[in-house]
Amino acid sequence: MKTIKLIPTLGRRFALSAALAVTISGTTFQTKAADEQFFPLQSYRVGPYAAGGTGFFGGFIDYLNLINIRDGGVNGVKLTWAEGETQYEVERGVEVYERLKNHPGIAAWNPLSVGIAYAMIDRITQDKTPLITINHGRTDSTDGRVFPYVFPLLLNPYSETSAIINYIGTKLGGLDQLKGKKLVVLYHGSPYGKETIPIYELLAQKYGFTVQQIEVPHPGNEQESQWLTIRRAKPEYVVLRGWGVMNPVAIKTAQKVGFPADHIVGNVWSNSEEDVTPAGEAAKGYVAITTQASGAQYPVLQEIVKTVYGAGKGNLEDKNRIGSVYHNLGIVNGILNVEAVRTAQEKFGHRTLTGDEVRWGFEHLKLDPARVEALGAKDLFHSINVTWDNHEGDGYVTFQRWDGKKWNVVSDWIAPDWALLRPIIEKSATAYATEHNIQLRTAAEAERVDTKPYVANK
């Protein structure tokens, strides 16, 4: 009794309110942190690449919505997101990153732009948050020893190149038939477009064909001179490494100069309906590589149509685009992100994860064909097997031909020549590590996970 009287009133009041504040803030922290995993989206719905942006982010959001509506989130953890418009411009992407990076419970960044991804590598490595560049990005970030937080999932640009050359080889009757042949690569004048220049040169040396690489300045709505050069060069095949409006213009101009569409092979960003439909008849017979088939017949798409669009929460304005290439890529991207979160939750608990925990989830993301089927995505994509040092995850590709109305798959699931590419990737990655004084990460270090939520420096 006596002691209490001795405490000055002011001090007691302070102690009480402090205790109260701690309990209140403690409880709010818990309820807030217990049930949300956040996806910051640097989307682009206007500008020259809006078709890709609306389809991809539409599919991604549709899948997150499906998980929320059908399953109540991932093991009870709700998935949330916020969008910031980038128009595919680097500085806008950086601005959106700075705007959203302090949101609690960030799972991963998915900018769908090589330029923006490049600008974020330093930043997200410091924040310890994964950066997903599905089917694109910096090839040497496949090497998880040097880039712990960057994931060019399913197909990095070099694997894509290898698969395309293999496909052309089989069309010619075997890889040895490539010898003495001539190929032209028509590439988009951007970091993304240039990424594969050295690997085409290397494969040309290996297989004895000649390759001429021609740039189309961004955005690519004028290609007369490039195609006249191609007509003079008379190549066996043209590889179209385009993006956005460049693709239909390329196909139309090819027809104008008399180059047959069935000898143009599109890369993974020249493979959508939006790339061929504007070209009309000229695109008939055009073949493109893809990691995910198009069409809405897959169970996961049927569920999205029923559950998400049925509830009026679908993200695509034009329902005809459901099941299109970009929409399906967004859905596959959603599956990979959500499954990485699920994988990490099995280890760290069913709660909001830190960026580093999700990174661990991505590094243990294994979806074999059986699991893919269980997810309702059989034949939509093949499989993935990401490890701590292979951040691509051995994705398979297939080829599809445009018949004027829709894409038809014309090949099996094909594996790129990973064994050939790995040493090249490691060489480039270790060069980057030396230049930036980065210690190569070991398997043991990859297992060490930061479970403290990230707080941005002020």
Added chain:
Amino acid sequence: MNASASRFPRWLSPVALLAVAYGVLPLVGSSYLFEAILTPFLALSLAAVGLNLLTGYAGQVSLGSAAFMAVGAFAAYNFNLRVHGLPLLASLVLAGLVATALGVVFGLPSLRLRGFYLAVSTLAAQFFVEWALTKFSWFSNNNPSGVIDAPSLRIFGFSFDSSIGRYLFALTIVVVLTGLAQRLVDTQTGHNFIAVRDNELAAKVIGVPVLRTKLLAFAISSFIIGVAGALWAFAYLRTVEPAGFNLDRSFQIVFIIIIGGLASIRGAFFGAALLAVFPLILSRVGSYLLGDRFDSGVLDMSQRLVLGSLIIFFLIAEPDGLVALWDRLKRRLLPMPNNP
């Protein structure tokens, strides 16, 4: 020079501004404020200061500002990469000098061309530089995608890599160069600039060396724009690709000085605030108020409408730019004591 004409001494407002920029903002700002708003604002303002010397004061229209920014950024990167042990500040200055050299070369047509014709010839700089930086991969250290990573910001062993550090680094360079530019326009050279702009023949008659003055304007302006480009790359984006310095950026800088106020150092900052910072604020307010109902594309389009109408409104209200509008506002709010 009647200091008593104003209630406040002339030095007060810049000193107060600096006190806020150095003393108050680092204490209260968030990393978003520094990294996404202030650092790009400073870099663009500096580029606009450079262009304003050339276009606003000396009357030479240029559409090649982004090219000189690119030259500055890539030169600073290459000096830093290839000359070992070169301090960062030295590579910045050298980068500015490389931009200067190129600026003088592309300024040569100004000796015979004027107005729109000169503007078109500076377009050549824009296209040539973008082409050269893309074509010769040596400039980007043979990086396959042509994107360069900025080095870390270290001066005398002290790191400026935090968001406040980057801001203070950019701020200090901008303050020094802006101070020099402000000083320059009060000297004989600055008066020569204006004389050449207002009437070339009259300037020649009173003994202004017209050719030298024009080339000097190109040189100084390109130096400042080059350093601004290096800041944009090193302090803000931390990565640079040639496409980031395209014609759009050149136009943006021209619009900044037109809207801010030609022939005014302060105008560059006002214009940059409206064209670079205001859209960000608008976008945040827009997504905060309407983000649940519309997707980001619709919001972005409506922001353009708002920004466009505001620009028209401002220019009708005050054709001499925001800086004139600001001065009028100030005169109304703070009446001069000796005015009855």
